[in-house]
Amino acid sequence: MAKMTLPFGPQHPVLPEPIHLSLTVEDEIVTQAIPALGYVHRGLEKLVDIRDFNQMVQIVERVCGICSKIHAMCYVQGLEELMKVDVPPRAKYLRVMWSELHRIHSHLLWLGLFADAFGMESLFMQCWRIREKIMDINEATTGARVIVSVNVVGGLRCDVDDTQTRWILSELDEVEREVRRLESTFVNDYTIKKRTCGIGVLSAEKALELGAAGPTLRGSGVAQDMRQLKYAAFDSIDFEPVTALDGDSYSRMKVRYYETLQSIDLVRQAIAKMPDGDIAVKVKGRPEGEILSRVEQPRGELFYYIKGNGTKYLDRVRIRTPTFANIPPLAAMLPGIELADVPIVVLSIDPCISCTER
Amino acid sequence: MSIETIPAALDTIVGEVVKMKAQEARFLTMTAVSLDEKTTELLYTFDQDLVMTHYRLTVPKDTHVPSISPVYFAAFLVENEICDQFGVVFDGLVLDFGGKLYLDEEAQRTPFCKFAVTRKEKA
Amino acid sequence: MPVSVIKDFIEKSRLKSPWLVHFDCGSCNGCDIEVLACLTPLYDVERFGILNIGNPKHADMLLVTGTVNHRNKKVLKNLYDQMPHPKVVLALGACGTSGGVFREAYNVVGGVDKVIPVDVYVPGCAVKPEAIIDGVVTALGRLAEKRAEASASAKE
Numbered sequence: 320m321a322k323m324t325l326p327f328g329p330q331h332p333v334l335p336e337p338i339h340l341s342l343t344v345e346d347e348i349v350t351q352a353i354p355a356l357g358y359v360h361r362g363l364e365k366l367v368d369i370r371d372f373n374q375m376v377q378i379v380e381r382v383c384g385i386c387s388k389i390h391a392m393c394y395v396q397g398l399e400e401l402m403k404v405d406v407p408p409r410a411k412y413l414r415v416m417w418s419e420l421h422r423i424h425s426h427l428l429w430l431g432l433f434a435d436a437f438g439m440e441s442l443f444m445q446c447w448r449i450r451e452k453i454m455d456i457n458e459a460t461t462g463a464r465v466i467v468s469v470n471v472v473g474g475l476r477c478d479v480d481d482t483q484t485r486w487i488l489s490e491l492d493e494v495e496r497e498v499r500r501l502e503s504t505f506v507n508d509y510t511i512k513k514r515t516c517g518i519g520v521l522s523a524e525k526a527l528e529l530g531a532a533g534p535t536l537r538g539s540g541v542a543q544d545m546r547q548l549k550y551a552a553f554d555s556i557d558f559e560p561v562t563a564l565d566g567d568s569y570s571r572m573k574v575r576y577y578e579t580l581q582s583i584d585l586v587r588q589a590i591a592k593m594p595d596g597d598i599a600v601k602v603k604g605r606p607e608g609e610i611l612s613r614v615e616q617p618r619g620e621l622f623y624y625i626k627g628n629g630t631k632y633l634d635r636v637r638i639r640t641p642t643f644a645n646i647p648p649l650a651a652m653l654p655g656i657e658l659a660d661v662p663i664v665v666l667s668i669d670p671c672i673s674c675t676e677r
Numbered sequence: 678m679s680i681e682t683i684p685a686a687l688d689t690i691v692g693e694v695v696k697m698k699a700q701e702a703r704f705l706t707m708t709a710v711s712l713d714e715k716t717t718e719l720l721y722t723f724d725q726d727l728v729m730t731h732y733r734l735t736v737p738k739d740t741h742v743p744s745i746s747p748v749y750f751a752a753f754l755v756e757n758e759i760c761d762q763f764g765v766v767f768d769g770l771v772l773d774f775g776g777k778l779y780l781d782e783e784a785q786r787t788p789f790c791k792f793a794v795t796r797k798e799k800a
Numbered sequence: 801m802p803v804s805v806i807k808d809f810i811e812k813s814r815l816k817s818p819w820l821v822h823f824d825c826g827s828c829n830g831c832d833i834e835v836l837a838c839l840t841p842l843y844d845v846e847r848f849g850i851l852n853i854g855n856p857k858h859a860d861m862l863l864v865t866g867t868v869n870h871r872n873k874k875v876l877k878n879l880y881d882q883m884p885h886p887k888v889v890l891a892l893g894a895c896g897t898s899g900g901v902f903r904e905a906y907n908v909v910g911g912v913d914k915v916i917p918v919d920v921y922v923p924g925c926a927v928k929p930e931a932i933i934d935g936v937v938t939a940l941g942r943l944a945e946k947r948a949e950a951s952a953s954a955k956e
Contacts, residue, residue, distance in 0.1 A: 329875060336824055336832070337872065353772065358872045359826040360779040362907040365788055369904060381901055384830020384926055428833060431840075447840035454837075465830040465926040530704045530751035548727060608679050611722075611729065624708045624720070639706040639755075647751040673828050673866075676779060780907065781870040788906040 322350070327661060329358045336672040340665070344658055352653035354646055360676040364636055371631040372398060372606055373472055382638060383674040384465050385428065386616045388421045391470040394636070396550060397612030397625045398472050404602055410474040411552040412593040416487075417461075417469055418551070418614075419582040419589065423494070424453040425617035426579040429669050430505065433572060436666050437514040442504060449497045452490050459483065474599025484590050495583050505576050515569035519652040519664035522566055529651055532644040533619020534578070535668050538571035540564040545615035556588045568667040575669070605629050616641050618669045640674035682720065682733040687742065690721070690734055694745045697723045702730065704749040709759045711789055714738075717763055721745070736765070744769040754778075762789040814860065815944050817849030818936070821859035823879055825912065826902070827866025830926030831893040835863055843929045850936065856882040861939055862916075863932075867895040867902050868909040880916045886946035888939045891918045892932060894925040901925075 323344050329337035337358035343351040366378050379394045380387040392414055399406055431446030454464045460479050461467040469475050479487070505511065521531065526539040536543055537560060544560035546553050561577045563570035606627030614621050619641030626634040645668040652664055685693055697704075702723040710718045712735070719742065721732040736742055744767040746753040756767045757778040764787035824832050838845050839852055853859060856879045868876060880889065891912040894900035899910040912918050919942045922935035 329872070336829070337875070355774075355778075357777075357779040357781070358869075358875065359824070359866065360869060360871070360907050361826055361867060361902045362779075362788060362905040363902055365906055366902075366904065378901055381828045381830070381925075384828040385833060387828070387830065444841050447837065448842065451837070451840070451842045463926075464928065465834065466828075527701060527703050528698075528749070528751075530749070543727070545727075611680060622706060622722075626710060635708075635710045637706075637708045637710075639708075643754060644706075644751070646754060651750070671829065673826070779871075 321345075325658070336670065338665075338670060338672050340653075340661075342653070342658070342661065347658050349653050349656055349658060349661065352650050354650055356672070356676050358676075359673045363677050364638060367633045367636050369632075372627070372633050373631075375633065375636065376470060376472065377468065379636070379638070380466055380468055380470075382640070382677055383671055385425045385671060386421055386618070386674075387466045388469065389418050389614055389616045389621065390638075391468070392418055392551070393612050393614040393621050393623050394625070395470045395472050396614065397610045397623050398606055398627075400612070401606045401608055401610040401625065401627060402472075402602060402604055404473050404600060406474050407597040407600060408552070408594050409478075409596045410598045412589045413475055413479065413598065414470070414551045415553065415556065415589040416479075416586050416593075417457075417467065419585045420453055420456060421467075422582045422617045423579055423586075424450050424457075426575045426582070427453070427498075429575060429617075429666075430501075430572070430579070433663075433666050436662050437511065439510070442501070445497075445501060449494055452494050456487050456490055460487070471599060473602040474597070476599075478598050484593075488587065488590060491583050491586060495580065498579055498583070502576070506573060511572075512569065514660075514663060515572060515667075516565075516567060518568045518656060518660050519667055520565070520567045521648055521652055525651065526566065526648060529648040530644050531619075531648040532641040533616065533669075534571050534574040535619065535645050535648060537562045538574045539566035545613050545620045548613060550614055552589060552592070555592060556585060558585065568663055571667045571669075605631055606633065618642055618671055618674070619644065638677055640671070640677070642668070642671045642675040645670070646675065680731060682731040685721070685732040685734045687734070687736065687740065690732065691743050691745060691748065693732055694721065694748050697730070698748055700725065704751050705729065707752065707755045707759060709763045709765065709789070711763060717765055719759070719765070738764070741766045741768045743767070744771075746771045761787070763787060811947070813849070815940060815947065817851075818860040818940065818943060819851045819853050819858055820861045820863055820936070821854065821856050821879070821883070822852055822863045822865070823876060825864055825866040825872050825876055825896070826869045826908070827893065827895060828926075831865035831896070831924075834926055834929050835865065835892065835932060838929045838932050843933065845933060845936070856880075857884065859883055860887060860943060861936065862887065862889045863892055864889065864896050864912045865892045865927075867899050868912060868915050869907045870909060873909055873915045876912070876915055886943060886950055888919040888942045888946065889916055890920045890922060890935050890939055892922045892924075892935070893927040894923060897921045897923060 327340040339355040341353045380391045427450040431443040434442035523539045542560045563573045607629040609626040612623040622639035624637040702725040705722040708720040719734040723730045753772045920939045
């Protein structure tokens with residue numbers, strides 16, 4: 320059969336977000352995939368000209384609504400290092416707690432969407448039902464479900480008390496029990512294996528060469544996780560990156576599933592080791608100089624470049640988000656697979672387009 | 678405070694990048710900063726076992742920069758982005774969106790550039 | 801059963817169980833995941849027959865999240881034009897209603913009402929599922945009004 324070019328997206332029933340792929344197919348087999356972006360580009364890096372460095376915390380939180388806390392954490396950690404601010408230890412542990420709660424909710428969200436992509440609607444509902452418990456914790460401790468806005472330069476905006484931590488722990492027990500109940504389905508189910516094993520394979524060498532990040536990289540067997548950099552309180556928390564070896568969609572799903580369980584454990588550790596004390600220090604001065612900051616987002620490695628000039632307005636904030644890094648690997652994974660598997664492979668990198676385009 | 682960087686020049690940058698690839702470093706990203714009306718600074722960042730290496734390249738606004746996307750395919754997205762936002766032209770891009778990766782015709786061109794207005798005296 | 805009874809029945813169910821199409825304009829995803837959360841077990845609007853469908857030609861309501869930019873405004877207009885009459889538009893979240901924190905960014909046109917007429921504005925950043933459901937219920941009133949207007953002009 321002759322070659323044909325099919326547009327995929329931007330508004331497509333299986334895509335939660337607008338990305339456009341132009342797929343060249345030959346007899347149902349994809350031979351080339353070219354991504355096109357720009358449907359959610361806002362240009363918020365440019366807002367540094369009119370918003371000062373404290374106000375920018377609220378802007379960078381809105382780069383992405385799913386991992387907003389982690390964006391803000393990366394930004395304020397960079398600024399704190401630049402301005403030589405010592406954050407109180409309690410704030411560091413609380414940052415770990417909230418960022419891991421974000422990871423749990425993001426991974427459950429993705430597991431649900433992935434289940435929906437291969438037609439398991441009730442599994443989608445189950446994941447999202449469990450996720451609501453995490454959203455309740457967010458709402459009870461910070462006042463908002465999605466954009467929690469807890470970080471400020473120099474620490475945190477709000478604290479949790481003992482009653483709340485006890486309640487969080489009991490809710491997490493419940494979440495863990497429910498997530499474990501899904502293990503046999505996600506890991507052993509025949510249909511899921513049939514749809515995901517060997518689909519969209521990315522070898523470890525290829526993943527490194529194409530600059531993959533996060534679960535996409537770890538699903539190919541490379542144990543690299545920015546939490547190994549020991550930012551915030553990760554220096555005193557036991558942590559081992561989760562990996563899987565096959566590099567296919569199934570491996571990436573397994574990594575995210577086991578990271579959900581791992582994050583529950585990390586929240587418990589953070590709460591157990593959390594010292595008493597202040598949660599913020601007063602910040603004096605203006606940022607000057609340049610700094611790089613990296614943290615691990617649910618989707619992978621997040622990179623911020625911040626340049627200050629001694630005034631309250633920064634010169635430049637550059638955000639490199641994990642999906643931005645994962646799009647070239649996606650373009651390399653798609654050739655050779657069947658057209659019907661495209662949604663699964665696209666979803667398997669956990670695309671977050673609003674992150675990518677900012 | 679400033680980060681440690683290795684200075685690079687227009688004719689050496691591709692060679693340095695090829696060397697990084699031979700060491701199996703992972704390409705992280707490129708960062709462009711508009712220094713003043715005439716120069717743009719490009720920062721090439723690589724990662725190897727959680728340690729970052731940076732190359733700094735300062736180019737005048739009207740010069741073409743050799744693309745590193747033939748070496749690291751992953752660089753095509755970020756080079757197109759810089760082309761959109763800063764108007765830097767890369768030679769030899771594997772996938773060239775022609776300055777329209779993000780921006781449509783109606784939008785402001787090269788929004789990140791700093792411009793200087795010079796008034797010409799009447800002859 | 802006489803035809804008029806069936807017609808009344810369809811009319812009534814259309815006004816109680818609208819089908820929605822959701823379009824992410826330039827949202828940060830915060831509002832999008834809350835729209836999806838409305839459909840999941842805790843809020844579960846599907847039990848009232850309110851469905852989220854991908855096809856604009858099946859939809860009565862258009863839910864738009866996020867700011868409009870120069871590229872997606874054509875897609876938004878296109879989607880709106882494809883929907884059958886009567887239709888209502890909900891702008892969700894601070895960005896959808898006014899442009900939010902991004903209103904001064906270079907690639908942002910503004911709120912949804914810069915491109916298509918909006919019937920219900922739902923504030924919040926991110927908008928809460930309760931607020932979305934409230935907005936949809938308010939929009940049902942607008943849908944009934946538009947329906948009545950349409951049938952009145954058809955009789956004339």
